[in-house]
Amino acid sequence: MKKFTPILIIGIHALTSDRSWIRFEAVGDEHYLEDIHVGDRFRSTDYNVTEREIVEYATRYDPQPFHTDPTAATKSVFGGLVASGWFTAAITMRLLAQSEIRIAGGLIGMGVDELRWPRPVRPGDTLHVDVEVLEVRPSRSHPDRGIVRVRNTTRNQKEEVVQTLVTALFVPRR
Amino acid sequence: MKKFTPILIIGIHALTSDRSWIRFEAVGDEHYLEDIHVGDRFRSTDYNVTEREIVEYATRYDPQPFHTDPTAATKSVFGGLVASGWFTAAITMRLLAQSEIRIAGGLIGMGVDELRWPRPVRPGDTLHVDVEVLEVRPSRSHPDRGIVRVRNTTRNQKEEVVQTLVTALFVPRR
Numbered sequence: 001m002k003k004f005t006p007i008l009i010i011g012i013h014a015l016t017s018d019r020s021w022i023r024f025e026a027v028g029d030e031h032y033l034e035d036i037h038v039g040d041r042f043r044s045t046d047y048n049v050t051e052r053e054i055v056e057y058a059t060r061y062d063p064q065p066f067h068t069d070p071t072a073a074t075k076s077v078f079g080g081l082v083a084s085g086w087f088t089a090a091i092t093m094r095l096l097a098q099s100e101i102r103i104a105g106g107l108i109g110m111g112v113d114e115l116r117w118p119r120p121v122r123p124g125d126t127l128h129v130d131v132e133v134l135e136v137r138p139s140r141s142h143p144d145r146g147i148v149r150v151r152n153t154t155r156n157q158k159e160e161v162v163q164t165l166v167t168a169l170f171v172p173r174r
Numbered sequence: 175m176k177k178f179t180p181i182l183i184i185g186i187h188a189l190t191s192d193r194s195w196i197r198f199e200a201v202g203d204e205h206y207l208e209d210i211h212v213g214d215r216f217r218s219t220d221y222n223v224t225e226r227e228i229v230e231y232a233t234r235y236d237p238q239p240f241h242t243d244p245t246a247a248t249k250s251v252f253g254g255l256v257a258s259g260w261f262t263a264a265i266t267m268r269l270l271a272q273s274e275i276r277i278a279g280g281l282i283g284m285g286v287d288e289l290r291w292p293r294p295v296r297p298g299d300t301l302h303v304d305v306e307v308l309e310v311r312p313s314r315s316h317p318d319r320g321i322v323r324v325r326n327t328t329r330n331q332k333e334e335v336v337q338t339l340v341t342a343l344f345v346p347r348r
Binding site: 060061062063064084086089090091093094097098111112113114115116117 | 260264268290
């Protein structure tokens with residue numbers, strides 16, 4: 001398994017209108033476009049999801065009974081408390097940001113495509129993220145950078161997929 | 175402006191493999207597929223974004239200096255502290271979930287397409303969400319429901335777009 005580098009992979013951040021995002025700086029053993037290859041894979045560490053955190057997140061950002069009230073949730077379509085999909089996305093970002101390896105100079109993404117939650121996350125689940133590089137190509141208009149498309153698949157302890165996320169990001173060239 | 179009903183519009187929640195999501199129940203003045211029309215629009219209330227909350231969210235879920243360290247952020251491509259895109263998504267969900275109107279029986283979404291952050295959110299910004307119905311169609315395989323595609327546009331106090339999100343969701347028919 002290659003030591004590819006999704007640290008900021010879905011740290012998709014917008015551009016300011018008045019600043020260029022191309023001020024990359026190399027730091028340590030960060031990765032450049034030339035270091036990344038189609039098919040490269042990476043697995044994150046694990047994250048334990050608690051009922052407390054599910055409720056806490058949803059109370060603040062996604063207040064619906066099946067996310068915030070374990071009793072009411074038993075009567076919902078989910079049959080019990082489930083995490084907000086946005087909380088699953090937040091955990092995914094956290095797992096990638098915690099990674100030891102990273103793309104040179106931080107990362108500015110182009111956006112997210114195909115964010116899906118095929119299965120709910122429940123209290124007690126342990127999640128990890130599998131990253132796969134789908135596409136690597138130099139930018140036509142900007143020779144100092146390229147675009148990398150990545151699929152991030154978040155799985156639970158049974159290896160069941162709880163989230164898929166395809167994203168494209170800018171990566172500087174050496 | 176129609177009283178359309180995005181309460182759970184991006185409350186995209188996965189299905190359990192062992193349960194159907196079709197157990198909708200009508201509650202109060204919730205909206206059904208027949209109540210929703212292409213071109214319907216809705217504007218959320220406002221949300222004030224503080225530096226404290228930007229840092230708090232990112233420290234937990236998107237720990238990168240331009241989200242967590244106001245001083246270090248001045249040297250980043252953003253020129254100052256900016257919110258994690260995932261925090262902007264969380265605020266958007268919150269604004270929709272707070273809405274008074276809602277889709278019948280809660281909402282199970284099919285997924286998110288085209289999540290974009292064309293401009294960063296900064297401390298002191300005030301956000302709101304504009305919702306627009308793009309498509310309404312009955313399900314071919316399930317006569318009791320339909321699919322609604324919606325664009326959620328999150329804007330700041332200058333009406334600048336900070337996030338766009340296109341999503342498809344299941345809505346029950348009467």
